[in-house]
Amino acid sequence: MSNTSGNAYALTTLCPIINGAILDAQGNETEAHDKVVRRLLQDIPLNEGSFFAAVDNTYFARLFILNDVFFQQGNEFEQDHLKSKYLCFNSNFHGDLKPYLEGMWNNCEAEVREIWQHCVGFSRVDSAHEFVRYIKACQLKTTLFFNGSNDESLAKQLKALYVKQMFSEFVLTQQGKSASETKQNFKYFLQRVQLNDLQSPSWKPGQSELKP
């Protein structure tokens, strides 16, 4: 089973959340770790506002808590429960795992620490190198690919979406114009969209809607 498809990588990790409650300075139990994690996840803004928008080459990322699973076969009602809750982290991105995770640490260390500090063994993570090692230790080999993108770099895909939108608008505004006028306008169009500049003008990472 391969978790790569061309230049696209499908990452799935399960990080165990520390059982029980957080202890305050006096050693008293406060809120449970998984409750805090859930709130943090629910507060992550969507689309452009998500910290994943700052993680280069992210096609799609999702965090959720796996409370439990149970396994049942035939008429025998046998259940197999998890020993803890798990923080499940899926990401589909362009390129290799190591540079991707290093980029995640370097750009969003604070957010990563805030969430993952509630996971077993994360207290030892103190560098991009350690973060890569930690995530790899929690990694599942899966082939869960997001169907909405190809394996080009994110910048290239966003530029393609931008050009497609702009070209649609260009076409609609040229109806009825003479060939020479259209040709002239197409020159302006090319100047405006800057086909070879992947950074600008383009869609922003996380952008989810057409913006006029």
Add this chain to the structure above:
Amino acid sequence: MSKTLDLYDIQGNICKGYGRYGFPKARYFFVNFNEVSASRNFLLALIEKITTAEVWPVKNDSSVKPNSTTNIGFTYAGLAALKLPERSLKGFPVDFTMGMKARAHILGDTGSNSPEHWDSIWQDDKVHAWLSINGRDDDEISQRYSEIKALLSDYPGIELLSGHRGPNDSILEYQDASAVFENGQATGKEHFGFTDGIGNPYFEGSGAHRSRLPGRGKLMRDGTWQPLAAGEFVLGHPDEAREYPPAPEPKLLSRNGTFMVYRKLHENVDTFAHYLDTHVKGFDGSKDLLMAKMSGRWPDNGAPLTLAATDDEKIVLDARMADLIQRTNDGEECAKGQLKQLRSQWIDFDYDNDKSGSKCPIGAHIRRTNTRGSLEHEKGAFDRPGALVDRRRLMRRGLPYGGIDEAMSDSGEQGIIFMSIGASIERQFEFVQQQWVNYSNDFKLGNDKDPLIGNHDGNLLDKHIIQAAQHGQPSEGQHGQPSKPPFFCTEMPRFVETRGGDYFFIPSITALRMIAEDMIDPS
């Protein structure tokens, strides 16, 4: 054995449309049940006036056919006000329970379509029941209306609700509707000038003549047509998935009943006319052709673009029709058969030879709302070519309104009372409205909307693409190079606006009596 339905138990206008049976006029009015026992007694007294789905001869036969009809349906709030048992109420589907206003975002009833712009009758959530009268003429309507009003006055505790915008800024206690008349004859026209209401579905046990099946039923792999399952339109019978549609207990409450969507759709006739005048200038064809490319049918006689896709082809078609009609009138049997065969093609067609949309644009109104086999992009992908549409068919029973007592204008009162009948509002009407009218992913047309009824806002990208004709004779299936660029209708404004409506349960005669006698017992 083919399915038979108890047509004497099913309310009228479900199995057959009144419009086709010589009832071109209608009046719709709505009541609120203030007091439960008076309301039940009113219903009991009303039952004898309710028209059923019994078969009438098509030709006028006053010994069988009444001069006017009466039917009734209830909102969820109405059934609750009639104190149906909690368990029965909870068995109704969520779409119906929520009602149309609460489903505004699904339906695209936003902006100028949104409920705050609806007629005042819909503003305070008092509508409990819909009553409808269809009649041969205005006098028959008035007479039946007076009878029911007299009945209402016998049962204080039921309020006839006012609040329909009428002509010349009036506010009325009823909504009148009427076919558009030309030279004293009722037509199938609506106020934009299109011929409407062609091609309603044909289902098992409806009592409709078998000759009406082609084009209206479900298209089979071998090209023949079979009736749709009764359960697509009438509750308590198996549907196309061979399941009973979700319905409340006890079974007698839902069996032979159905759901109806009632929508008052205002037509901005000035905006539409102006849009056509402006855009026909750059369009290679007549204004009628431009209209046809928006709707999928020619405005004057409803001929589908699959029969005549250009102005020249339409001239040929019209000449052929005129010739066949003349020869039929002269008593030529052969011409009569040919005429019948030609007319059947108004309904019995598909888009197999028009994959590119060069005849009927892929985004045209009729190709969206009844996709026929066109969503089977690869031949043989499904059990049947129309597998994706057979569970999304809409039985339309509405009529135009307005345009009689005042000159038509955007600010005037004219449009269509859209009524759609089906076993599942969510699966049928709401799906079509959300996915096919106001969105185009299934057609690979991105965010484009229905050119006539989509909730456009006049932006550049509010567009409709008219695919270009292919080189030479467009014998489709071949991917010839288009000889011309496509035509883009851009900056489309909102031609049609929602002015109110709700979802109604239309019970069987049995269920209506049980409701009236407080005998509903789901246990």
